[in-house]
Amino acid sequence: MIQLIRGFKDILPGEVELWQTIERTAVALFEDFGFDELRIPIMEKTELFARSIGEDTDIVEKEMYTFADRKGELLTLRPEATASIVRAYIQHKLHAADPAHHFYVIGPMFRRERPQKGRYRQFYQIDAEIFGDGSAWADVRLIHLLCTLMERLSVTDTAVQINSLGCPDCRPAYRRALSEMLEKVADRLCADCNRRRQRNPLRVLDCKVPGCREALTDAPALVDYLCEACKIHFDTVLESLTALNLAHQVDKRLVRGLDYYTRTTFELQTGALGAQSAVAGGGRYDGLVKALGGPDTPASGFAIGLDRLVEIVAQQQPARRRAPRLFIAALGPEPRRKAFFWRLALAEQGIRCEMEAADKSLKAQMKHADRLNAGHVLIIGDAELGKGAGVLRDMTTKAQVEIPLNNLVAALKATLAAQP
Ligand code: AMP
Numbered sequence: 001m002i003q004l005i006r007g008f009k010d011i012l013p014g015e016v017e018l019w020q021t022i023e024r025t026a027v028a029l030f031e032d033f034g035f036d037e038l039r040i041p042i043m044e045k046t047e048l049f050a051r052s053i054g055e056d057t058d059i060v061e062k063e064m065y066t067f068a069d070r071k072g073e074l075l076t077l078r079p080e081a082t083a084s085i086v087r088a089y090i091q092h093k094l095h096a097a098d099p100a101h102h103f104y105v106i107g108p109m110f111r112r113e114r115p116q117k118g119r120y121r122q123f124y125q126i127d128a129e130i131f132g133d134g135s136a137w138a139d140v141r142l143i144h145l146l147c148t149l150m151e152r153l154s155v156t157d158t159a160v161q162i163n164s165l166g167c168p169d170c171r172p173a174y175r176r177a178l179s180e181m182l183e184k185v186a187d188r189l190c191a192d193c194n195r196r197r198q199r200n201p202l203r204v205l206d207c208k209v210p211g212c213r214e215a216l217t218d219a220p221a222l223v224d225y226l227c228e229a230c231k232i233h234f235d236t237v238l239e240s241l242t243a244l245n246l247a248h249q250v251d252k253r254l255v256r257g258l259d260y261y262t263r264t265t266f267e268l269q270t271g272a273l274g275a276q277s278a279v280a281g282g283g284r285y286d287g288l289v290k291a292l293g294g295p296d297t298p299a300s301g302f303a304i305g306l307d308r309l310v311e312i313v314a315q316q317q318p319a320r321r322r323a324p325r326l327f328i329a330a331l332g333p334e335p336r337r338k339a340f341f342w343r344l345a346l347a348e349q350g351i352r353c354e355m356e357a358a359d360k361s362l363k364a365q366m367k368h369a370d371r372l373n374a375g376h377v378l379i380i381g382d383a384e385l386g387k388g389a390g391v392l393r394d395m396t397t398k399a400q401v402e403i404p405l406n407n408l409v410a411a412l413k414a415t416l417a418a419q420p
Helices: 018-035 048-053 058-063 084-092 136-152 171-184 191-199 203-206 210-213 228-243 306-316 334-346 362-372 384-388 409-415
Strands: 044-045 066-068 073-078 099-109 124-132 157-162 249-252 262-270 279-284 299-305 326-328 353-355 376-380 387-396 402-403
Touching: 018 099, 018 124, 018 306, 044 048, 044 084, 048 058, 048 073, 084 099, 084 124, 084 299, 084 353, 084 384, 124 136, 136 157, 136 262, 136 279, 157 228, 171 191, 171 203, 191 203, 191 299, 191 376, 210 279, 228 249, 228 262, 262 299, 279 306, 299 306, 299 334, 326 334, 326 362, 334 353, 334 376, 334 409, 362 376, 376 384, 376 409, 384 387, 387 409, 402 409
Parallel strands: 157 249, 326 353, 326 376
Antiparallel strands: 044 073, 066 073, 099 124, 124 299, 157 262, 262 279, 279 299, 376 387, 387 402
């Protein structure tokens, strides 16, 4: 038997309902907060990701699903959404009339990471991005949006970790200070970090190897090197979060794996997930639109890991397969024929109804209805057809009533509508 690809997964009925609830909650929230949906392709030219995410990031170095198509063009399954959103923004000149835009994207991303609980090779993200607003307010609005989503989903055990990565004006001095420090502890760093140290020293701060973390206890912090403008920006973000009562902590070590981040960077963490504690990550990337050939446009955004969010929400409200309102237990050929048409008419009227595919005993059918968690069962055999009335059983209270068959759909609609 052919199995699915390692690190990929199916989302089955019984699980998918929770995904739908979260996605619907997110879409409603985006509508309330003034974000428009953007649908972007699942594949792009490899160059787009290489240029935007950065050649010496883990994603580009070792995690992308890249292949040559039949004409030899290098294509990549998207590892994240921001690069494509920026490409679309530039390509369709969405900035022409007004550079300010609010976008959201929901969909699968692909990274060839080592699979483990909470980490998949196809995973899902909810992305939100604000273009054309360089102010601290835009960052605050994004974090507020993220926290509001958690609140609407009743996710409480979360905290925002926040840092500033400075800008091209203040980062070089910090980079130098960090590089000097890293050189001194080079013999205590892992091989990856020693390579990163030369090319992208900030990424060393992100290493999870305990030896590296220890060696970095005295590393300089970027927030101590911020230029005046970056400092004002960061202070405004922090003050506004406090004013909004949004719990947050400055984490001087927080850096993002992606190259294009500037100034505010943040993560939403939770205690509910064990090792994979980050539910969402984001920040400002003022240089990216220009770097990809567009006009100089500030931008800020975040990505929520939907797989992880589902896992957290499932801890408090277990997913449940959607249950039929009615199950028709029909006994014999004529009742089954009638039931077939009633079922279609009920579905047309918005009443989910199921019945047995094969001819089975009443006992077997009642068991099936129970398994499906049906709200009611309509029992009809030849005797009921002769009488013109079926038996309607409430599966919760076990109460049974007679229901006329001559205008069954209307009668059922009225009865079921009267109940929660
Ligand atoms: P990033 O795009 O790396 O900033 O990640 C944003 C969020 O996506 C993270 O906080 C995770 O919740 C989620 N995420 C990233 N990679 C994976 C993965 N391989 N499997 C599941 N979720 C992921």
